[in-house]
Amino acid sequence: MDGKLTGFRKDAPTDARQVRSRKALNATMLALLEQRPFDQITIRAIAGHAGIGYATFFRHYPTKEALLGDVASDEIANLLAMTIPVLRDADSFESTLALCRYVEQHRALWSALLAGGAAAIVRNEFIRQARGLVGQVETPVTWLPADLGVVHGTGATFDLLAWWLGHAPEMAPDAVAPLLHRLIIAPLIGDRSAVTASALAG
Structure with missing residues (x-):
């Protein structure tokens, strides 16, 4: 982890699909942290486990931090x-x-x-x-x-x-x-x- 935890509490999405994606990403991060250290978690793994496209991740967050x-x-x-x-x-x-x-x-x-x-x-x-x-x-x-x-x-x-x-x-x-x-x-x-x-x- 490099300390770039910027942007606590991003603006909440209003579109239903975006809300589902955001919830899936948060749940995935929690689940992956139970399995491996944070520095071993990749954005591609997060997106894959959350069931969203790699590019879609960046519509919600600029980094995994x-x-x-x-x-x-x-x-x-x-x-x-x-x-x-x-x-x-x-x-x-x-x-x-x-x-x-x-x-x-x-x-x-x-x-x-x-x-x-x-x-x-x-x-x-x-x-x-x-x-x-x-x-x-x-x-x-x-x-x-x-x-x-x-x-x-x-x-x-x-x-x-x-x-x-x-x-x-x-x-x-x-x-x-x-x-x-x-x-x-x-x-x-x-x-x-x-x-x-x-x-x-x-």
Whole structure:
């Protein structure tokens, strides 16, 4: 991956055939990432598996990196949509554990997004989307500006997940979640529940 993940969220097509092609390309990228590293995936393979012509690919995306960017934007939105509501609960550890398990279930994709050459661009998109959700989470931490908390929290979460997938892939999600919760989540939202200590002890 060369870092050229430009154009997150291309303008959505309105023609029904174009919509089907775009969905097929996104689904194909997800499927191929489960089978091989991103740098071994060619545009010709993507087009073939998606059932579209090679030239048709370029009507939707200029590069395979742009397609990965589109997929990344959707996956980041899915991840945030899943975890943000749980942060309203008293026990934030459950949301942290859910986040780690979700990443594990989509390990191939998130390894490509977090540890690839475009990781910095994906990180910025992660933070950008999280900033849009600032008003959805009420936190008892009054000393920290909400926007700064989101930038720090999402950026640090991204970095920890990248470390996990890139340097400690043998760790199970249930072992990563206590680290993420204790280092990043709990201090940000003022969660001092005993679950963190018990999880680390276990």
